[in-house]
Amino acid sequence: MSKGNPEYLNCEVSRRSFLEMGVKGGGALAVASSLSLPFQVNAKSEPALVTRDDGTKVSYSACLVNCGSRCPLKVHTKDGVIVRVDTENGINDAVMGEHQIRPCLRGRSVRWKTYNPDRLKTPMKRIGKRGEGKFVPISWDEATTILADKLRYTIDKYGNEAVYYQYGSGSTGANIQGRSAGKRLLGLMGGFLDQYTTYSTASIGVIEPFLYGSPQASLLSDIRHSDFVLMFGQNIAETRMSGGGQITETFDALRQSGAKVVIVDPRRTDSVSAFNATWLPINPGTDAALVAAMVHTMLTEELIDEAQINRYAVGFDESTLPDSAPANSSYKSYVLGLGADKTVKTPEWASQITGIAPQEIRQLARELTAAKAAWISQGWSAQRASNGEQTAMAIMLLPVITGQFGRPGTNSGNWGGNVSYPLKKLPFKNPVKASIPCFLWADAIMHGSKFTSKNSGLRGAEALSQNIKFIWSYASNVMMNQHSDLNLTHKILEDESQCEFIMVMDNHMTATARYADLLLPDCTSVESNDLVDNSYASGAYHYFIRLQNAIEPLFDNRPSYDVFAEVARKLGIEEQFTEGRDVNGWVEYCYEETRKMNPQSNLPPFAKTDGMGVVDRRLADSSKYVALQDYRSDPQANPLKTPSGKIEIYSERLATIAQEWTLPDPKWDKITPIPEYVPVREGVDGDPELLKKYPLVLTSFHTKGRTHSTYHSVAVLREAVPDTLWINPLDATSRGIQDGDLLEIFNDRGRVRMAAKVTPRIRPGVVSMPQGAWRKTNKDGVDVGGCINTLTTMHPSPLSKGNPQLTNLCEVKKV
Template structure:
């Protein structure tokens, strides 16, 4: 690695360009040691001495925040000096605006120079999980992986291979699709479906809408009321490449009233000048039911219009297979099986929101000219998340706020993609798929998987358990998975899963469980051509990223790593088709330029950073506009062609699937009390506080965790209401132990009225760190979370937990 000036480091520490706090532990000699550099490498040049001038290079932040931001990287002497926002055409015009990175993206150079960087290929020498490794050559690493792939294929078959769900790096010519290409050329691998973020909403929504549809946030410019369930754009999509910029500009035009329903008073409530309605976790479907009761009894619904676009609201549109009084209206009015009228008072007891405010919000939605209703992904990441999803989707369907300017479907909108190609992964001959959240079960108890128990697809049973795991750019192998202590036990047994290969930038909690550990280039050392990510909204663009500094130590692109493994397997030519990674990038650009002749030549474009930027049209941005105009000519892809409030398919699943006594799948979006909620009277006696997780400005999931500047700017603290703290004798800043039957974490307290009483919030993504007592002093929320999946999607329920707190 080239010289890093001590003066530059100390100057940057003192400036703290994105902080206003004191950095505690960045002594130059410490950095020198951690980077395996001599202290002389930090010596400053004499004043006036010659040297290379500062250069501008271009990269991008490729983490999973849903945004995508270009990075203007200032480099001197092959050393990253600072990161700035790229230039723009006209910041006053959306689509020509500056795509400014947030403090996370601007701190990317500290990721590059982090002491936690994995520098060399290594192999495990201790027990799996101890984190003991020895350095090996790339030849030994790639040949060992190839030999193990051959052995496991011959012994168990290709269903024994698994590419683990991950979201740490969204490349196009390295990373996920490259590994999948290698595995497919080797005969395939066990598939997964769903994601950790969106399992419940992605599975439940097609039963309502026939697919996933939502209007871009740009449509808020035409709204007079915005109602969000758990939407926190100001922290999760907070950059210029994210949806917060689109929302901010739309609200500037419409001045719409904003209501945010969330257990926490989030930064989005503040920045959106919104009203906060604090709700108890898991109860969104009950809130909707209470509002619909008001809409019915006060004659605020156009039932003729509802029946034109929906089925299952009342008995006149129920499928023939439905029993009597099975519609949503009968459920609300207490004519269904539970004989309970869903009044606002009933909803208030469940949700904690006053009945009067529930009535008033229902009236506001009914009387709005254009109400934009959306849900974030927090409300669905619960044990009864599918019910919440479909209930929220009913509000726009029943009130007519869909298919028109300024309205939405109840979902969180994705983005219009610019359309940059990826390296083709090829065809996977293995069609069998498991829910991604249950991969540990596919190691430990593969015999449990059937279509009606654990959601197995395209097979009646698994042929074998998972024996070989590839984990690239992801911390879900341990840190981001539910019930860490359970996961550790499964992974530590190398007689079950026989080979784990981890590829990453840093020594994460997951990396310690590798058998072979490989160092990958960071974003700022990589070359690629990428487009906007899944949550950049109506703004879509293309970015060329070039290595801003030479790759350090022995880190390599995963494309080159896979090419070497393919060579050991005798299929290098099939894998590369004779192309290097830069040649794949140039090939993809040529394909794009053929469709957009206005683009510059690649020799120019590759050095531009942001090459092109486009904006979705209003027609592309309004979901269900054709369906609203003519449901007969433009039916949805549901069996009825309409919005299905009652789903006969869900009724059939409920009758056939094997469910536990406290699980429920219903054809209408009923409120179903969740295990480990405030309504779980047995568990609540022992653990009286509901614990949820939340995203912060200081991390994207677990990425950026080891950067001390971000840890100071955004400290990890458990949010607790002062009433709950007083009952436990806690003061602000106390170190507390948060615990349940699954584990114990230590973390400092943040006493705040910005969280509902009876609820505590733990920032997610902190790296697990266990002390000699077995206490996680790293404060990782997943030491405490459930692994039990939700009933329908078999998805991640990691916001559904009960805990207790005491002073450490």
């Protein structure tokens, strides 16, 4: 059994040695010019599982992180050590649906992640103050006893709602070896307090059903039928880097259609360059103002068919308003200045807010309405804001008003859709019905017993019975890295009279792991056996992968399922937990159930899948997944799942919520029945006094070198993709800042240090940091690790109680 790091990986990597590895390492990583997008090499005809003459073995694993893709990894080992990571074989790169699912630079660096010096090697318990990161090693017997005893104690004293399963995405896609095993154990103990929504999609996920009744999206491959593409903050070239996923099908579709692309974003992203797009640099959080001004142009220049809008939607004009709605509360009245604010939403009005010139707003409205088939979509950045619901709904309104929905080449205004392979998952049940918005867990430690549906978005119960007392954190760096206002979060967590016990299970000593009371080492995907699907961002291409451990578990690490089975034994529920199966038994069970679920695929018996990697792959026909296609063809025969059966531009449900809910800051928190532009406190037209103190809007972006915080500690990726603060030359010059200078970015919540990237690729007045860097504070409390969430607001969005981390104010100075 392999128990430690290969000697050649037990070191930090210099830039020179990193670049040399790209040339000499035979596939470990690509060098500079190839880092932007997935690797472009020809598929090989080598068999899937081999043992070569030199003793090298090849087996299949996968990259299980939260990029939304699910890339298989062909792992080469010798003497129990990973020597190379390659792409899967594929079938025929010339044919979509048979092409290789190529991992990006992150997945290809999995051996560096596996053998990283910060790997957790043995169970540990805390000996210092919480957060100091002081631990002592303990045995697995002691560790599982502590976990069983603390779990039983918490449930007996406080009830099951006091046990919270923390949101996290470090093992996204894992099945038997993922989050389900822990939830299965907790469910058998009577259940746990769960969460809903995600840190990525809270606002859009909650608001969309008010407009459409249910999620609606076309596949990105349908862009092949488009002649105009409008994307809001959608950076596919950097956030969807898998060669088998949405970036591949978007490129393919654009090559076929030749459509003009316009991207609205505060940054000139790599997607703007990759798609040869027109860039409209917008002030963060102001998209709804842009939409309103575009609609004003469409109305005043008679570019839209209002009768058609009224056929499919309610609330666009006064004639289709529900009886409960006040006069002049339609969206048309709002745009024309007849509503409560008496403000006409002209392009000149919007220009002062968005920073986009009036003529550019008018031109965009004209091009959009003139298109034969316009694709409109949004990434998730715009809705991760204090007014995220308004932004998301406004963008989704554009296809409705322009009639660009329900036909080939059109979309719903949401991100492009995805088809998932029907795969059997490890089953679990949670008897506790209450769940909280995932972003409110820290508040629930302090005030959970006061949570209701009308003040905190509680679901499944009228009120919570108890504050959170026990946190189960598996494969999650949310607690002290991906959450907001980390200095405040630290103060909440260090008070052990509030949350009494924190269990963390992870691969690495992350910022969150340092706050554990009990810290357990987990196996990585290359040390695991599992069965996983294609996740949520492979688009039309869907498949599933059989993972077979390439190496034995390192150090004293154990598979999470085995650990939880031992805890179940000590709690007296082992038989119910395992049902007589070990990990491999569950993999075989889930596979055979998947065979039954997919009789048309003629899948081979489990015994014949050794070494297959990708067991089955399919390509969906995008024409069958056009958003709102059936509804457009016959709205009476195919009503939506809204109360009216139509698209609800004016929502009576939202009007009721606005009257009944208690919002923490009535001055800035707004819920409206139509998608109005609502200024945010920390925005370009926010609190005037705060803007004087902190005149720069701070946003974040996804870096190619990490998936959220996963892969952050891999030195070669930090060398390849260094973290820098993007700042416009105008803002830099006025502060005496030059490219490469060490900066301090600060506001009332904290201070962060990071090098400057002075670039015209970000609009003036806005600065942007890559998200996911691991928090690390010095003796003065300054975050020298570069974690943006030291600075981000914890004040949630009004309706979804969602992540607002892209609406912050700050100032920047040279250190």
